[in-house]
Amino acid sequence: MIPAHRFGLADLIAAGPRAVARYTGTLLAVFVVQTIVAAACMLGVAVVLAQAFAHLPMWDEAVDGNLAALMWCLRAARANFLASGGIVFAALLLWQLASWFLAGGLYGVLGQRPEGRAETARCFGASGAATYLAYARLALCSIPGWLVAMFALGAGMGWADPRIQYALTVGDLVVPLAVAFLPALAILHVVGTIGDYARVELTLRHDSHEPGVVMTYARTTLFVLRRPIVLVHAGLGWLVFALVTFGYAFLAQGHAMYGAEGAVTLFVIRQGVALARTAVRFGVMAGQVELGRTRPLPPRRAEPAGEAAKRA
């Protein structure tokens, strides 16, 4: 094992492809769950929209880029669009709840390095279940950080709003947008990275030390702030995530897809993009586990006297 102080960015990044190659099946399994949620969301939205528009060819024009037709459709079926928004919100909420289990499972697999499909599945499930509530409490610990980020965003937008409103060129727009969003994004990045390493710690030390969530979060905050490299590593992951997303958007621009086949093609291509992004996230998680393994052990939780006596 590489000592913590010698753990470089290259080591963090290199852990990613290794993990993706070794646990491709696990990665795909998580992705399938995500695809199922996305597909369910798609079907739900499609049914709601079809209720309003299946008989109206104007909707076809709207989907194919007729802005006026889209506005007529939006006016006529507000309830259906609101219902679609509700379905998306429900999918996001469901995924948030599921992601604590899935992240716990992934960190467990990456930490314990099980061999064989059955053992990996057992490890995944056990780890996900064991850390689920701890992850939920961890999310509560992140709330102050989120509030600070929202405050920074509000302040930034307050400054940038008139400048954005009166921007004449893309150059005029870049600086206000950067001032508005970068501080908030930076804070969110730090908060997110602290959360990731805290999850690693809770997963790796769950069986041996049963660390407390708040204490782990506090210790991890210090750990992350003392090692800017972990922020760079996670930041690179988000950069690749963004490049994949915007690269696809750029390439897809101007390629209309018609008919039901078009919808299926669209869904399949976008799942490819989503898979690539999931692999990137998985790779970052693998690096985090490698580094997290080198952290000093947390203090063992003091056992209540009654419990110790009972065990004796």
Added chain:
Amino acid sequence: MYNVAVRIAALLVLLAAACGHDHGPPRVQKRPKPDGSAPLRGGGPPRSPRNASYKIEARLDVQRHTITASETLTWKNIGGSPVDSLPFHLYLNAFKNEKSLFWRTSHGAMRGAHASDTGWGWIQVESVQIDGIELVTKLHYTDPDDQTVAELPLDKPVAPGETIQVSFKFTDQLPEVYARTGYKGDFHMVGQWFPKIGVRAGPPGEEHWECKPFYATTEFFADFGTYDVALTVPSTHQVAATGVLVSANDLAGNMRTLVYRAEDVHDFAWMADPYMRMYSGTAKLEHNETVEVRVWARPEQEAFAQRHRDAAIGAIERFSADFTPYPWPIMTIIDPPPDAAAGAGGMEYPTLVTTGGDSVFMRPGIRLPEYITIHEVGHNWFQGMLASNEADEAWLDEGVNEWADAHVMTELYGPRRGIDWLGWQAELSDVFAAYFPDRAGIPSPIATAAYAFVDTEAYGAQSYANTQRALATLEQMVGSTKMMAAMRAYTNAWSFKHPTGRDLFAALAQGTGKDLESYIAQVFEQVGGVALAVRSATCAPAHPPRGIFDDGSDHKLHDGAETGSWQCEVVVQNTGTVHVPVDVELRFADGSSERRSWDGLGAWKRIEIERSAKLVEVVLDPDHVLALDSPLRHDERIEGDGAASLRAAARISSWAQTLMQLEGP
């Protein structure tokens, strides 16, 4: 730590500086050369009665945003009845305090711009003289709270055909601009700034004064005349104004006097700004005649200035060809700085308009800036020349102009190219129609006085988009060629006069040779709209009658074997109040179609048809005649098709999945 803080602060200062456009201190501008052209293109006799002419000398204080001025009005009574008092608009008092009608009806906000707490505006008349006799004590506001109209009783009535001269001395405090006129920083847009006489309206011998107070929704109405205006401004400032520049003289103290003359116009507006530059071009009319187009904009707005200039050139050429030639030699477009555009942009004056829409979000395929320019330039026809009463009949200039603008947009950019960006396409008039509330839900008809609408939203919808839709529908019904010819006849007959809605309708009826009374009454004068829809459409395999036929022992059972054809029934309905003829196109599975006509009488019509192929689609108004109605339910498929919904859902779920991946693994 101190160093880090200093570096961050320096970086933020640099970033902030990079956001603004620093023009430096104002510099003395080169003295402009006189335009050298006659105020009317090619000279010639007066086009209008010129019964309200003004000579004004004004001095602008750019620090205090005030104007001190003297004015001599020469007014001729061209009516058939004597006049014993003169009413004057004092529009700037709309911005004086919260008791003005304008404030009470606008609540200090207009088109997204808001009044500032410190930028009040007013006009103070210090002297009014007739024949050298001071009469200012007799001048009184018709409404002490509002103060936008003042009346001067006359000792001796002005008889028909007589002329009177009235001299004023007044001071303007310009407001910080949020509704057409005022200042923003160094930019000054000066409109509605001098005492302006009302208009005698009504049948000969029974005229009355039209001089309405200034509401948020009312614009202007004035008589034609000549304007000789001398503007004294700092020589650091560029000036653009109605009419042509006759002379320019430098004065002591870095001041400059610019003298303008305009003929056959009913208003005079001007702009002063130290940083603007002129971007010029030429519109070519028939017989090799030209109009100089000048766009004034700050250097950072150059790209938009060029878009406005090209749009203005196209608009002048198209409006001149479609209606009547532009009669003046220059068209000036003011492109206000972005922070003043919401307040000062998008306003029309004779030979000078203000535009807007300059924003990074208005990419070249989004032609809203072009549209604003075309609309304002178009007002030089529909209100500039055809000087209708905007307070009483806002639709007559705004809506008719919108209808003409839609034509010009299509002629210049092609169909459905108002927005053509990132795969999205639309006609801007269609977007406006979809944006504004449906006319059926508005309790004020189109032909409502601007100040009498239930609210500003209703005023906007009816006066602009719904008038455009009503005229577009009429055009489709009578034929585009006839409609354009009738509109051309109307513009030629009523240019430099004060037409009313009745005059327009009479011209349209005469030009198209149609009886339009019923349509006009339903669409312009009554509340309600068209609400066409396919109520039901069914198809079943056709067969001869089945059952027991004949009596007694002759009972015969007919099982009526299917003939292989389809028996279809369609019910269409119009639950609106406006009833117009409509075509119904029935489309069949074999690609064939059949049209049926419905005269529009009654609220519904049943159509029965037997065909060899099954009915798959019913299209109401297949030629898109009825722009009045929402087109959403004009086209219905018999069998549902969820492919488009699936495609939309695939996109939506993809965005949702991206958010999911930001949430978790």
